[in-house]
Amino acid sequence: MKQTNLQRAIALRERGEPEAAKRVLEQLVEEEPGNAEAWYQLAWVHDVMELEREAVPHYERALRCGLAGDDRAGALLGLGSTLRTLGRYEQSLDLFDEAVREYPGRREFQTFRAMTLHNLNRHAEAMAILLSQLAETSGDSGIAAYGKAIGFYADKLDRARGASPEEAAGTLTVRPGVQEELRVAEKRTMNLPKPEAAASADESGCVRDRLIAYNASRLPEAYRGRYEEINLVQRDADGRIIGGVLSVYCWNWFEVDILWVDDAYRGRGAGSALLEAAEREARMRGCAFVKLNTFSFQAPAFYARHGYAELAVIEDAPAGHRHYYFIKKLQHEGDNRS
CATH class of the missing domain: 3.40.630.30 (Gcn5-related N-acetyltransferase (GNAT))
Structure with a gap:
């Protein structure tokens, strides 16, 4: 009977009725707190309902209860992705690192790991992973023709071959005279009064009103x-x-x-x-x-x-x-x- 309830909850979710599925699953985990698959499905339903924060402990409970096989892989992916969505990037990366070690042949973990690396501003690593995935899996004839080149450059995007040291370092060339222009501009501002905190709401309003008046003078009458x-x-x-x-x-x-x-x-x-x-x-x-x-x-x-x-x-x-x-x-x- 309990398995039937689990199947019914999955069917409800797949039919686009997550709230009904959630009610069935909440009852099921209350009756069977050790049911790992039910906790996993409950986490999934929360994700569908955009209740990511609530989904996290359910994913974690499912994994602690010994979820196995494809469901375990799905829970790891779901949890890692949800942590990333919540901005918990370091935790997401740690989890995807664990998943990649546990499931080295499953490319979906590498792909989602690349997303987290991007969020952590590790863009070169993320791009290297995605380019490698593309080169190794794409069925497109054009990409397949250049698969070796894409794979070769995947982790070398920032390496400029044949560039001078200055070009490779991105050294900025300042045009002649610009330093003098900057010095003149600095002198012009030396005698200006220093900004200070507005003393009252009236003073703040004065600034706002002046800008509104300026804007109105530049806009068609209909916008005023x-x-x-x-x-x-x-x-x-x-x-x-x-x-x-x-x-x-x-x-x-x-x-x-x-x-x-x-x-x-x-x-x-x-x-x-x-x-x-x-x-x-x-x-x-x-x-x-x-x-x-x-x-x-x-x-x-x-x-x-x-x-x-x-x-x-x-x-x-x-x-x-x-x-x-x-x-x-x-x-x-x-x-x-x-």
């Missing part, structure tokens, strides 16, 4: 006054706020500043509902696009699934993490949809 803060919240049956989105409408765009959902409601569509509501507000105002930013330990994958394109990434912001900037161009009624 186009600034509005738009904040939306979600409440449960008791009126408690369980989610919200804080946004700004400015000129011809809409910016999502903060989107938050209570942990108890994550993975249930609350975040999607908030984002879609914000996009409706943007369309109502004729905005051309929505922009936002998020961190690697927050929800970059969530925004990508909702059609947002990665615009820029700042590495190590904060240290060990990435700061993403996304944009989504909006369609309006009457737009061409060829």
Whole structure:
């Protein structure tokens, strides 16, 4: 009977019903706390529901309970990938190192290990792994024709053959006169008053108002006054706020500043509902696009699934993490949809 419940939970997950699968599995592990496969499937379901932090202890429990075979390999991969998603890069790398030693013939571990190396700014190592994987596994005729060359250069990308020592070291050549220009610029700033902390909110407002006035003088009349803060919240049956989105409408765009959902409601569509509501507000105002930013330990994958394109990434912001900037161009009624 318990095996039947496990199979039923897997079927529910595969049918796109992770919440139902989660309920079955939670009951199963309560009844059989030593069931390694049930813990593994429970971790998997949490990952599907974007509950990565909650997934980690379930993966770890499955491995401690003696998970074996393909399921053990799957749990190691899932745990390593989830740790990477959470920004716990060193732990992810340690786990993938262990997995590569245990499963030397399984290329998926090397591939995911390369992703973690990239997050740790060990780009050359990551590229070497991926190029080697490509050269050894690709069925593409063009890549196969150059497979030996790709494999040869995989770990030599930073080695410039025939370059002078200065070229290889990337020595900067300063054009004539630039040092003198820098000295003149420095002298011009010597007599300026030093910046100091604003004494009051009025002084801060003065700076803001001056910039707003400057911007208005450079923009079409139609854009003037186009600034509005738009904040939306979600409440449960008791009126408690369980989610919200804080946004700004400015000129011809809409910016999502903060989107938050209570942990108890994550993975249930609350975040999607908030984002879609914000996009409706943007369309109502004729905005051309929505922009936002998020961190690697927050929800970059969530925004990508909702059609947002990665615009820029700042590495190590904060240290060990990435700061993403996304944009989504909006369609309006009457737009061409060829």
